[in-house]
Amino acid sequence: MNSLSVRHLLGINELNSEDIQRILSTATEFKEVLQRPIKKVPSLRDITIANLFFENSTRTKLSFELAQKRLSADVLNFSGSQSSLAKGETLVDTANNILAMKVDMVVIRHSAPGSSHFLAKRLAGFPKSKHAQIINAGDGTHEHPTQALLDAFTLQEHLGNLAEKRIAIVGDILHSRVALSNIRCLQKLGAKVSVCGPPTLIPKHIEQLGVKVYHRLQDVVNSHDALNMLRIQKERQEGSYFPGNYEYARFYGLQQQHLLGIDRPPLVLHPGPMNRGVEISSEVADRPESLILDQVENGVAVRMAVLFLLASRP
Amino acid sequence: MQSRLLWNGKHMQERIQRLAIQVLEFHAQYPNPVLIGVQPRGTFLAHRIQEALAQLAPELSWDFGLLDITFHRDDFRRRNKPAEPAATQLSVSLENRRVILIDDVLYTGRTIRAALDALQSFGRPSSVQLLVLVDRRLTRELPIQADFVGFKAESQSHQKILVEWEEFHGQDQILVANDNTP
Numbered sequence: 218m219n220s221l222s223v224r225h226l227l228g229i230n231e232l233n234s235e236d237i238q239r240i241l242s243t244a245t246e247f248k249e250v251l252q253r254p255i256k257k258v259p260s261l262r263d264i265t266i267a268n269l270f271f272e273n274s275t276r277t278k279l280s281f282e283l284a285q286k287r288l289s290a291d292v293l294n295f296s297g298s299q300s301s302l303a304k305g306e307t308l309v310d311t312a313n314n315i316l317a318m319k320v321d322m323v324v325i326r327h328s329a330p331g332s333s334h335f336l337a338k339r340l341a342g343f344p345k346s347k348h349a350q351i352i353n354a355g356d357g358t359h360e361h362p363t364q365a366l367l368d369a370f371t372l373q374e375h376l377g378n379l380a381e382k383r384i385a386i387v388g389d390i391l392h393s394r395v396a397l398s399n400i401r402c403l404q405k406l407g408a409k410v411s412v413c414g415p416p417t418l419i420p421k422h423i424e425q426l427g428v429k430v431y432h433r434l435q436d437v438v439n440s441h442d443a444l445n446m447l448r449i450q451k452e453r454q455e456g457s458y459f460p461g462n463y464e465y466a467r468f469y470g471l472q473q474q475h476l477l478g479i480d481r482p483p484l485v486l487h488p489g490p491m492n493r494g495v496e497i498s499s500e501v502a503d504r505p506e507s508l509i510l511d512q513v514e515n516g517v518a519v520r521m522a523v524l525f526l527l528a529s530r531p
Numbered sequence: 532m533q534s535r536l537l538w539n540g541k542h543m544q545e546r547i548q549r550l551a552i553q554v555l556e557f558h559a560q561y562p563n564p565v566l567i568g569v570q571p572r573g574t575f576l577a578h579r580i581q582e583a584l585a586q587l588a589p590e591l592s593w594d595f596g597l598l599d600i601t602f603h604r605d606d607f608r609r610r611n612k613p614a615e616p617a618a619t620q621l622s623v624s625l626e627n628r629r630v631i632l633i634d635d636v637l638y639t640g641r642t643i644r645a646a647l648d649a650l651q652s653f654g655r656p657s658s659v660q661l662l663v664l665v666d667r668r669l670t671r672e673l674p675i676q677a678d679f680v681g682f683k684a685e686s687q688s689h690q691k692i693l694v695e696w697e698e699f700h701g702q703d704q705i706l707v708a709n710d711n712t713p
Binding site: 257 | 599601602603604607608610611612613614616617618619624648649651652653654
């Protein structure tokens with residue numbers, strides 16, 4: 218077996234299917250570590266990681282931080298609003314200053330699509346910063362690779378090999394970085410991916426990614442192995458894409474009644490945070506079969522695998 | 532890679548049988564030790580010991596586990612081979628138990644150091660013994676010795692000891708080769 222083919226984790230786009238399988242199988246071993254009485258291993262004890270979160274996050278930030286601590290890394294936390302950014306410092310200067318303190322890895326979340334690519338490219342030109350490894354924790358509406366990996370890991374746990382499995386991503390595809398990363402990741406694992414949502418929230422020409430487009434929720438519920446229900450991203454929407462939450466919930470909110478009367482109802486995932494009563498009803502979110510908290514649990518193991526494999530590149 | 536036969540399958544089976552008897556004797560003194568094979572290569576020997584024990588004393592049952600030490604190695608980021616974790620299967624707590632670690636070859640002692648570290652995650656054993664098939668006694672880098680030894684090998688550090696198993700390699704044998712890998 219080889220090391221990962223990439224130095225940074227910028228997006229699923231840059232990974233090949235062997236890389237993805239490698240990350241998922243390593244995550245299985247870390248999931249076992251997380252069941253032990255002592256959930257910590259010393260692998261990354263000589264590594265320092267800075268978490269640069271220029272955009273709000275609860276789950277991803279905590280999950281990365283916990284993964285880093287379980288691997289015994291030293292962790293620096295940084296959030297955009299309390300920093301020199303407010304004084305006008307640029308992204309590259311901020312990153313260079315942090316890396317000058319001998320930091321090995323940077324986990325970055327930023328509202329600008331492509332920000333982690335930009336950073337990886339620019340840092341390569343600075344002698345003090347060129348060895349740093351970048352992990353994208355969400356760049357605007359572009360990619361969120363670790364979310365896609367943990368979704369794939371959770372699906373694999375329940376569906377086995379994802380080849381030929383039918384998986385639908387439902388909701389605000391247009392503003393979602395989870396959607397693009399998920400489409401790429403699932404396709405690289407051989408799954409058949411569909412998207413479903415109101416026409417205003419489905420990007421034009423998305424068929425060119427090889428996905429099937431649906432506009433009726435019940436159609437995808439009836440014909441798919443799993444549904445990934447995306448959040449309506451109010452904060453990214455400029456203008457009006459649907460009349461209101463009530464209408465959205467009525468046409469695209471997943472309800473208990475959608476799942477009744479189906480022999481094998483699809484698995485239900487949600488990357489969080491949930492708008493209860495909008496894209497997913499509380500009855501569906503809180504069913505015992507719901508995988509939403511499994512996703513959160515698996516997130517730590519998957520992020521441990523990513524950090525471990527990137528750090529172990531010779 | 533040029534290799535030379537050190538011990539054949541018949542020798543190996545005899546020694547494994549003897550090691551199993553030594554484990555039984557240990558059990559007579561300190562009942563119910565936990566047997567733990569070190570992943571990946573210690574698992575073959577651990578399974579053989581388990582089979583031999585089942586034949587020698589079918590009335591006894593043993594706590595048995597496999598331990599992966601990849602995340603505890605001290606050469607992380609220092610070698611060119613990518614780290615490849617294997618499964619840990621350990622369903623019992625080691626708190627106050629006597630543990631017998633099982634590996635195929637004791638060479639520098641670094642694997643066993645990592646295994647001792649990894650064991651801590653499962654509780655505090657009251658004692659840990661080490662059982663190996665081959666003890667390369669001239670090449671130790673840490674103060675670690677085995678308690679139960681199948682064969683003693685006088686090999687040097689430029690050599691490699693290869694333990695092959697019927698269930699994986701096709702036949703039981705132990706070879707010595709000159710190691711040309713950097």
